[in-house]
Amino acid sequence: MAMHGNQATAEQTVATGRNLFNQSATNAAAIAAFARDISPQLPAGALNTNPLDLIAKSHDASFYQLIPQLILRIDNLEQLQQVLTAAQRYQVGLTFRAAGTSLSGQTLTDQVLVQLGNGFCYSQIEQDGLLIRCGPMVRGGDANSLLKPYGRMIAPVPASLASATIGGICANNASGMNALDTYQVLHAIKLVLADGTVLDSADPISVAEFRQHKAELLADLSAVAATLRSDTELSSRIRRKYQLKNTTGYGLRALLDFDDPLQMLCHLLIGSEGTLGFIAEVTQRTIALDPCSASAFLLFQDLQQAGLAVQALSELGRQVVGACELLDDNALTAVRHQVGVPPIVAGLEAGVTALLVQTGAETPDSLARQIALIEQTIAPMKDPRSLAFSTDALVCQQYWNVRKGVFPAVGATRAAGTTALIEDVCYPVARLTEALAAxxxxxxxxGYADAVIYGHALDGNMHFIFAQGFTTEADKHRYQQLIDAVVCHVVDGFDGSLKAEHGTGRNMAPFVRREWGDKAYAAMRRIKQLLDPNGIFNPGVLLNDDPLVHLKQLKPLPISNPLIDACIECGFCERVCPSRNLTMTPRQRIVANRHLATLDAEGKAKLSADLLQHHDYQAVQTCAACGLCATQCPVGINTGDLTRQSRSLAQPEGKVSQALAAHFATVTTIAGMGLTLGHATARIVGAGRLQRLTQRLHPYGSPVWLSTMPTSAGALAFADEQNDVDFIYLPSCVSRVMGPQTDNPDPRNLTEVVRALADKAGLRFSYPAALTSQCCGLPFQSKGQFHASAAKSAEVLEVLWQQSQQGQRPVLVDTSPCAHKLLEDAAKDPRYAQLQLLEPASFALQYLLPRLQVTPTAHSIALHQTCSSRRMQADGAQLQLAMLLSRNVVVPQDIHCCGFAGDKGFQLPELNAAALAPLQSQVSSCQGGYSTSRTCEIGLSAHSGLIYQSLLQLLDQQSSAEPLR
Incomplete structure (x- = not known):
C-alpha cells in the first residue's frame, strides 16, 4: 500500500524532482529546507512527495505540464500563514490549486503546489439570497444550488461552472455568456498578502487595523493610481479596453474605478490568478433568475450575415437579449451527429452559421414582447429554416445541447496524441463581422481550416478550437506562427483583448505588454512589486519576461490506451469521484497512465518501476470504478473501464472465477454463513472490539468488520405461482445474503418488505427460475473478470426474458447497481429491447403508488442516491418517491458515490470513509437514512450515525392498502 504524507524527507523531494523526472528542479535546495521547516507545523499527511502524485498533479486543463517538487495541503488561514512565513524565509514559490479547470496554465508549478482542503469549503446565504459568502473551495454549481430556492444565482456563468470553484472563478475573473464577472458584483473579500497579513473588507476592525499597519502599501497604490489618472490618454484607453471583456494582465480599472486604495486592492485581487495574494473568502451580490425565458436556434447563410445579426441584436440591450451564442459551420459540423442535437443541423450546407439566442422576463407578456422585437430585428437576415423561440424546457435544452456539445465534439474527434486547444479573444461588437472574417x-x-469558431457573440467574445500536436518542432513552430498572427490580428487590427475570460496564465503572459503598452505594463509590474516583492505567489504566471514561455513545458499527450486517449484533462470528472480526497481522481489516473506509457515508450523501465510501486494502490485499488466520471466527462470517458482492465491484466481470469460463477449458489450460502459467524464472534468479544481488531489487522490484508454489518438474510419471502403474476421480482444476491443490521427495529429482509408491499397493492410476483444461482455479474465485472460477468448476466437476462413473457411483465430489480448492470447488458442485445427492468423507485412510482395510500412522515430523512442510480438517471425518480414519503428530504451535498463499491468497504474502508466524510454533519437532523443499495447502506450507516435501509422499507412504513378514513 502506498503511503502519503510526511514520511518522505525533504531530500527525497529534491531527488524526486531531479532524478525521477529527469529534469533540473527549480530552487531545489531551498524547497528541501522549506519542507524540513514547515513539516512539524502542519498536520500529518499535509506534505506529499509521493512521486506518482507529483506526476498526477503536474497537469491541469491547459496544455502545459510543470511537475511540482512538493505538494502541500492546507485547511485554514493559520496553516496558510505558517506556509507563507516559511516560503518567504526560503524564497520558495507557491501556486494554489482548487479545481484545476483553468485553461491557460494558471495552476501549475515546478516548485510548491498548495492544494486547498475542505476547510475552505463553506458558504452562507445572506440578505435573503441577495448576497452569498463563500470559501474558495465552494463549487460554482453548488453555490447556485443553494441560491435556487431564493430565485437567485451567482453572476459569473463559465462553462466549467459545475466544476470550477469560487476561488478559481474569482482568481481568473471568469465570466460567461452573460458578460458578468466577479469584479462587477464583489461585495466583500477576505484576502491574505504575501507576508501573511489578513484583510477582511467586511469587518470594520480588520479594515481599521489594515489601514494602520499597511498605510505605506495603500499610499503606494494610490500613487500608482494617480500616475494612471494623470495620463489622460492612458486612463481613457484603460476605460475603453474594459468596455470589452478583458482578463489580460492585472485589472487596472480598479485603480480608476475607486478612490479608496483599500477598495483598489480588493478588486485587484480579482483576476490576479493567485499572483498578488490569496483569496480566502468572497461575498458577492447575486442576480435574479428569470421567471420566464425562451430560446431560439437561428440560422444564417454565412458568418457575415450572422455577424450583422449580432450587431443588430446588441443594440436591443441586455434587458431584451440575455444571451447570443454564435456557432460557425465547422462547429455545427462537429456536433451534427451528437445525441440531442436538433435534426436540422445534420443537413446544413457549408457556411451556414447559427445564433443561439435566449431572452428572459418577469412575465409571459413581457417575454412575448421581447421575442417579437428580436424576431423583427433579425427577420431580414435569418435563414427560413431557423428554429423558432420556445418556452418549452426540453426544446430549449435541445437547442443548448448544440452549444454545450461543441468543445466535447472537437475533443472527441481530434487525432490521438493531440490536444484540443481553445483560444479566447474579444473584439468590439461594432466590428464583429469584419473580425470574424479576418x-x-x-x-x-x-493550416487550421478545420478550426471551430464559436462563443459569446453579444460581447464580441469568441473562442476558437483546434487540434494541436506538440511532438515535433514543426508542430511547435506552426503553433508559434499562429499565436504571433493572432496577437497582431487582435491587438493591431481591432484593439481587442487577447484573453476575454480564460485568464492570462502562461499562454498570453509574453503578450501582456504588447496588448497594453509600456506605461500600463509598468503599472502592472509596480503592483506586483508592491504586493509580492519576493515573487512568492504563482511565479511565471500572468507576468513573465520570457518571450517564449508559452512554447515551453508543453504537455505531452501520448497515445496510451484507447479507453482514455480522447481525454482532454479538463477535470470536470473530479468533483464526483469518491477517491478525490484519498488518492487520485479520474483525470489524475489518466495522467499517470499516460506518463507510464511515455516512460515505457522511451525505454525508461527503472523510472516506470519506481512509479508502478505506488500505482496499484493509488490508481487501481482505490478506484471505486463507479463510472460517475463518465456522466461529467465532455467526451464520455469512464475511467472505471481503465481500472477494470488493469485489474483483469493483473489477475487474468482462470478456473477460480469460472468455478465461482458456476457454483454461485454455494458462494452466497457461504457468505450468509460468514455473516452469522461474524455476528456470533461480535456477541462474544463485542462488536466495537471486533471492528478495532480487524482494523489493526487490515494493513496485513484482513477485511474490516463494521459495527453496521448486516445480519444474514435468512429465508426468502414466499412467491406466487409462476403462471399468474403481475411482475417478476429479482432479489439481488446481496438482498438474498444480507438482512438488516442488528439494531434495526425492522427485522425483515428486503424480500419480505417487497412481499408486504405487493400484498397491500394487490399484486402477485414470482422469482426467476434457479434464483439462488442467478447474478447480474457485477461482482465479477468490478474485478475485471469479464467473461464470468458476461456469462452470469446473459444467464439471468434470458431467464427474465422468458418468465416475463418477452417483456410483457415488468421486472423489479431491488438494488440499483444490479438494475444498472442488467440494463447496460440488455441494451447490447436487441432481443431484450422490450424487457422492462426497473430499479426500486421507478417500479414503486409506476406500479405500487397508484394502488397505495401514502401518508408522508413528518420526520426528516436522508436520501443517498447511488452512483448507479445517477448513471441510469433514476435519481429523479428516487427523489420524487422520497418527497412523497417525507415532508423533509435531505440529499447531502458533495456526496455522489459512497465509495463502498461492492466489497471495497471491507477491503479498503478508507475509501468509504473519505467519500462520506461530509455526510454526518449534513444528516444530523434526520431520523433515518434511505437508499437503493444494500452494500452502500452498510457504509452510510457506519459514517452517519443513522440506520440506512431500502427506500422500499420507508414506502412500506408510510403506506396502506385502504384509503385513510
Whole structure:
C-alpha cells in the first residue's frame, strides 16, 4: 500500500524532482529546507512527495505540464500563514490549486503546489439570497444550488461552472455568456498578502487595523493610481479596453474605478490568478433568475450575415437579449451527429452559421414582447429554416445541447496524441463581422481550416478550437506562427483583448505588454512589486519576461490506451469521484497512465518501476470504478473501464472465477454463513472490539468488520405461482445474503418488505427460475473478470426474458447497481429491447403508488442516491418517491458515490470513509437514512450515525392498502 504524507524527507523531494523526472528542479535546495521547516507545523499527511502524485498533479486543463517538487495541503488561514512565513524565509514559490479547470496554465508549478482542503469549503446565504459568502473551495454549481430556492444565482456563468470553484472563478475573473464577472458584483473579500497579513473588507476592525499597519502599501497604490489618472490618454484607453471583456494582465480599472486604495486592492485581487495574494473568502451580490425565458436556434447563410445579426441584436440591450451564442459551420459540423442535437443541423450546407439566442422576463407578456422585437430585428437576415423561440424546457435544452456539445465534439474527434486547444479573444461588437472574417482567413492561412469558431457573440467574445500536436518542432513552430498572427490580428487590427475570460496564465503572459503598452505594463509590474516583492505567489504566471514561455513545458499527450486517449484533462470528472480526497481522481489516473506509457515508450523501465510501486494502490485499488466520471466527462470517458482492465491484466481470469460463477449458489450460502459467524464472534468479544481488531489487522490484508454489518438474510419471502403474476421480482444476491443490521427495529429482509408491499397493492410476483444461482455479474465485472460477468448476466437476462413473457411483465430489480448492470447488458442485445427492468423507485412510482395510500412522515430523512442510480438517471425518480414519503428530504451535498463499491468497504474502508466524510454533519437532523443499495447502506450507516435501509422499507412504513378514513 502506498503511503502519503510526511514520511518522505525533504531530500527525497529534491531527488524526486531531479532524478525521477529527469529534469533540473527549480530552487531545489531551498524547497528541501522549506519542507524540513514547515513539516512539524502542519498536520500529518499535509506534505506529499509521493512521486506518482507529483506526476498526477503536474497537469491541469491547459496544455502545459510543470511537475511540482512538493505538494502541500492546507485547511485554514493559520496553516496558510505558517506556509507563507516559511516560503518567504526560503524564497520558495507557491501556486494554489482548487479545481484545476483553468485553461491557460494558471495552476501549475515546478516548485510548491498548495492544494486547498475542505476547510475552505463553506458558504452562507445572506440578505435573503441577495448576497452569498463563500470559501474558495465552494463549487460554482453548488453555490447556485443553494441560491435556487431564493430565485437567485451567482453572476459569473463559465462553462466549467459545475466544476470550477469560487476561488478559481474569482482568481481568473471568469465570466460567461452573460458578460458578468466577479469584479462587477464583489461585495466583500477576505484576502491574505504575501507576508501573511489578513484583510477582511467586511469587518470594520480588520479594515481599521489594515489601514494602520499597511498605510505605506495603500499610499503606494494610490500613487500608482494617480500616475494612471494623470495620463489622460492612458486612463481613457484603460476605460475603453474594459468596455470589452478583458482578463489580460492585472485589472487596472480598479485603480480608476475607486478612490479608496483599500477598495483598489480588493478588486485587484480579482483576476490576479493567485499572483498578488490569496483569496480566502468572497461575498458577492447575486442576480435574479428569470421567471420566464425562451430560446431560439437561428440560422444564417454565412458568418457575415450572422455577424450583422449580432450587431443588430446588441443594440436591443441586455434587458431584451440575455444571451447570443454564435456557432460557425465547422462547429455545427462537429456536433451534427451528437445525441440531442436538433435534426436540422445534420443537413446544413457549408457556411451556414447559427445564433443561439435566449431572452428572459418577469412575465409571459413581457417575454412575448421581447421575442417579437428580436424576431423583427433579425427577420431580414435569418435563414427560413431557423428554429423558432420556445418556452418549452426540453426544446430549449435541445437547442443548448448544440452549444454545450461543441468543445466535447472537437475533443472527441481530434487525432490521438493531440490536444484540443481553445483560444479566447474579444473584439468590439461594432466590428464583429469584419473580425470574424479576418479570423477565419488567418486560421485558414496557417493550416487550421478545420478550426471551430464559436462563443459569446453579444460581447464580441469568441473562442476558437483546434487540434494541436506538440511532438515535433514543426508542430511547435506552426503553433508559434499562429499565436504571433493572432496577437497582431487582435491587438493591431481591432484593439481587442487577447484573453476575454480564460485568464492570462502562461499562454498570453509574453503578450501582456504588447496588448497594453509600456506605461500600463509598468503599472502592472509596480503592483506586483508592491504586493509580492519576493515573487512568492504563482511565479511565471500572468507576468513573465520570457518571450517564449508559452512554447515551453508543453504537455505531452501520448497515445496510451484507447479507453482514455480522447481525454482532454479538463477535470470536470473530479468533483464526483469518491477517491478525490484519498488518492487520485479520474483525470489524475489518466495522467499517470499516460506518463507510464511515455516512460515505457522511451525505454525508461527503472523510472516506470519506481512509479508502478505506488500505482496499484493509488490508481487501481482505490478506484471505486463507479463510472460517475463518465456522466461529467465532455467526451464520455469512464475511467472505471481503465481500472477494470488493469485489474483483469493483473489477475487474468482462470478456473477460480469460472468455478465461482458456476457454483454461485454455494458462494452466497457461504457468505450468509460468514455473516452469522461474524455476528456470533461480535456477541462474544463485542462488536466495537471486533471492528478495532480487524482494523489493526487490515494493513496485513484482513477485511474490516463494521459495527453496521448486516445480519444474514435468512429465508426468502414466499412467491406466487409462476403462471399468474403481475411482475417478476429479482432479489439481488446481496438482498438474498444480507438482512438488516442488528439494531434495526425492522427485522425483515428486503424480500419480505417487497412481499408486504405487493400484498397491500394487490399484486402477485414470482422469482426467476434457479434464483439462488442467478447474478447480474457485477461482482465479477468490478474485478475485471469479464467473461464470468458476461456469462452470469446473459444467464439471468434470458431467464427474465422468458418468465416475463418477452417483456410483457415488468421486472423489479431491488438494488440499483444490479438494475444498472442488467440494463447496460440488455441494451447490447436487441432481443431484450422490450424487457422492462426497473430499479426500486421507478417500479414503486409506476406500479405500487397508484394502488397505495401514502401518508408522508413528518420526520426528516436522508436520501443517498447511488452512483448507479445517477448513471441510469433514476435519481429523479428516487427523489420524487422520497418527497412523497417525507415532508423533509435531505440529499447531502458533495456526496455522489459512497465509495463502498461492492466489497471495497471491507477491503479498503478508507475509501468509504473519505467519500462520506461530509455526510454526518449534513444528516444530523434526520431520523433515518434511505437508499437503493444494500452494500452502500452498510457504509452510510457506519459514517452517519443513522440506520440506512431500502427506500422500499420507508414506502412500506408510510403506506396502506385502504384509503385513510
Amino acid at each position: 479570423l477565419r482567413t488567418l486560421l485558414n492561412q496557417h
